[in-house]
Amino acid sequence: MAAILIxxxxxxxxxxxxxxxxxxxxxxIAGFIQDRLGPMRxxxxxxxxxxxxxxxxxxxxxxxxxxxxxxxxxxxxxxxMFAASYAAFAVIPFSSAYIGSMINIGVFYLLAVTSxxxxxxxxxxxxxxxxxxxxxxxxxxxxxVSYEVPTIATVLTVVLVAGSLNLMxxxxxxxxxxxxxxxxxxxxxxxxxxxxxxxxxxxxxLAESHRVPFDLxxxxxxxxxxxxxxxxxxxxxxxxxxxxxxxLLLSLLGATLFFGGWNSPFGDFMGGPAWGFxxxxxxxxxLVFVMMWIRWTLPRYxxxxxxxxxxxxxxxxxxxxLVLTALWEVIF
Amino acid sequence: MxxxxxxxxxxxxxxxxxxxxxxxxxxxxxxxxxxxxxxxxLPKGARARLFVNIDDCIGCNLCARAxxxxxxxxxxxxxxxxxxxxxxxxxNPKRFWLTRFDIDMAKCMYCDLCVHPCPxxxxxxVPEYEYSEYDRSxxxxxxxxxEPEMVAEVKEKAEQEAEQKKRExxxxxxxxAEEKAKKELEEKKKADEEATKNEKExxxx
Numbered sequence: 424m425a426a427i428l429i430x431x432x433x434x435x436x437x438x439x440x441x442x443x444x445x446x447x448x449x450x451x452i453a454g455f456i457q458d459r460l461g462p463m464r465x466x467x468x469x470x471x472x473x474x475x476x477x478x479x480x481x482x483x484x485x486x487x488x489x490x491x492x493x494x495x496x497x498x499x500x501x502x503x504m505f506a507a508s509y510a511a512f513a514v515i516p517f518s519s520a521y522i523g524s525m526i527n528i529g530v531f532y533l534l535a536v537t538s539x540x541x542x543x544x545x546x547x548x549x550x551x552x553x554x555x556x557x558x559x560x561x562x563x564x565x566x567x568v569s570y571e572v573p574t575i576a577t578v579l580t581v582v583l584v585a586g587s588l589n590l591m592x593x594x595x596x597x598x599x600x601x602x603x604x605x606x607x608x609x610x611x612x613x614x615x616x617x618x619x620x621x622x623x624x625x626x627x628x629l630a631e632s633h634r635v636p637f638d639l640x641x642x643x644x645x646x647x648x649x650x651x652x653x654x655x656x657x658x659x660x661x662x663x664x665x666x667x668x669x670x671l672l673l674s675l676l677g678a679t680l681f682f683g684g685w686n687s688p689f690g691d692f693m694g695g696p697a698w699g700f701x702x703x704x705x706x707x708x709x710l711v712f713v714m715m716w717i718r719w720t721l722p723r724y725x726x727x728x729x730x731x732x733x734x735x736x737x738x739x740x741x742x743x744x745l746v747l748t749a750l751w752e753v754i755f
Numbered sequence: 756m757x758x759x760x761x762x763x764x765x766x767x768x769x770x771x772x773x774x775x776x777x778x779x780x781x782x783x784x785x786x787x788x789x790x791x792x793x794x795x796x797l798p799k800g801a802r803a804r805l806f807v808n809i810d811d812c813i814g815c816n817l818c819a820r821a822x823x824x825x826x827x828x829x830x831x832x833x834x835x836x837x838x839x840x841x842x843x844x845x846x847n848p849k850r851f852w853l854t855r856f857d858i859d860m861a862k863c864m865y866c867d868l869c870v871h872p873c874p875x876x877x878x879x880x881v882p883e884y885e886y887s888e889y890d891r892s893x894x895x896x897x898x899x900x901x902e903p904e905m906v907a908e909v910k911e912k913a914e915q916e917a918e919q920k921k922r923e924x925x926x927x928x929x930x931x932a933e934e935k936a937k938k939e940l941e942e943k944k945k946a947d948e949e950a951t952k953n954e955k956e957x958x959x960x
Contacts, residue, residue, distance in 0.1 A: 456777045460787040720777040721770065
């Protein structure tokens with residue numbers, strides 16, 4: 424029992440601390456990119472306590488439930504959304520010494536559990552009884568269902584090369600520095616098709632975690648927040664938390680699949696479980712940084728463009744890539 | 756197919772160009788001025804708030820007349836003979852008590868037209884821009900340095916002097932009138948005398 428609680432608490436702590444840092448970081452990055460400073464006042468040094476102040480503010484907010492909303496679904500949706508992204512952390516190997524659950528179908532479990540996110544978004548959109556929310560929820564459902572296909576296809580490419588669905592095994596086989604004599608044995612350096620796979624995977628996870636340029640479900644300027652329109656206070660904060668957790672989850676998955684997970688880039692130097700955790704989070708947070716960087720660079724796509732990119736470009740490309748990777752594996 | 760590859764290449768190229776621009780700005784300097792702690796230095800000749808060096812003012816009213824929105828309100832009282840108000844720093848003699856010199860900065864439109872006519876350069880703009888108020892009446896700046904009792908005293912004195920001058924003038928007028936009347940009378944007398952003389956002379960013939 425105690426072991427279960429500890430195993431449950433570790434990813435939760437990581438998510439919560441990460442969310443506080445990432446929300447502050449996102450605002451700082453936005454500020455710096457726009458030649459501003461971002462939050463500077465709360466807490467002294469560069470406004471580091473801004474997220475805590477925001478959290479305190481959100482706790483004090485009124486919890487509004489619209490009269491015509493479906494009460495149970497409305498209240499339940501944000502928690503289900505967070506639960507879905509939190510549950511997926513169970514199979515992420517944070518370091519060589521720690522993984523929540525050592526199951527053999529880790530990748531499959533992760534993809535299955537994150538699909539619940541779509542359901543909770545539709546739940547929130549439908550239960551709000553508001554046209555903006557419904558439109559946002561529908562857009563989100565269409566987007567997530569579509570982009571799950573290229574994500575799965577690229578993950579399958581990696582699984583094909585690695586030969587395992589267990590993320591710990593996938594990470595372990597990326598240890599060492601033998602590629603071309605000096606590069607780490609990370610899967611992205613293993614064959615050229617995996618680079619293409621990573622690009623497709625990255626574009627898809629941008630769409631999966633509702634980041635710009637694919638943030639159509641919430642699109643502030645068009646749908647006034649999409650499925651979040653009717654939410655306030657802590658329920659809204661749960662949505663934001665789930666979104667940031669999802670972002671971290673998919674970035675960490677990307678780091679595990681393509682960038683060697685907790686393996687140090689210098690072979691045995693700076694290895695070990697603690698350094699492993701450091702390297703893993705560093706890789707994940709770098710991907711998160713690139714996502715934020717893209718957010719403050721690119722404008723939002725239209726819905727038809729979004730669908731065009733997914734169905735006409737990414738899905739054919741990812742399947743061709745899968746076949747070519749299989750051929751590469753047979754030949755070499 | 757070739758076109759699709761070309762399009763994709765252009766797309767990626769534009770995305771990376773954009774990301775290059777944003778990362779340059781990310782590491783570049785920020786333009787934010789953290790206002791209460793840091794302040795921008797105002798350019799030379801900035802028009803922020805009117806100020807009157809009341810010691811140099813001669814009460815000529817030129818600024819009030821130049822003001823297009825009538826935001827300058829001046830009341831002057833002529834100095835009595837027994838006081839010498841001295842000279843301004845530019846050497847002009849001061850002849851008026853400035854019992855009121857109010858500028859309503861709520862009305863002012865910062866046109867600078869009042870500054871140029873001033874013969875002693877005593878009204879000018881100062882680089883002081885933090886003077887917001889909760890009540891509009893607080894934006895009226897009083898530059899006169901006379902105490903209310905002083906104002907009353909000065910006014911009374913001036914009135915008395917004016918009264919006296921009026922009386923003196925009336926006296927003078929009366930004297931003049933009297934003199935004139937006397938003169939006329941004398942002339943009349945003279946004329947009469949001459950007339951009688953002539954009559955006598957004529958009658959004696």
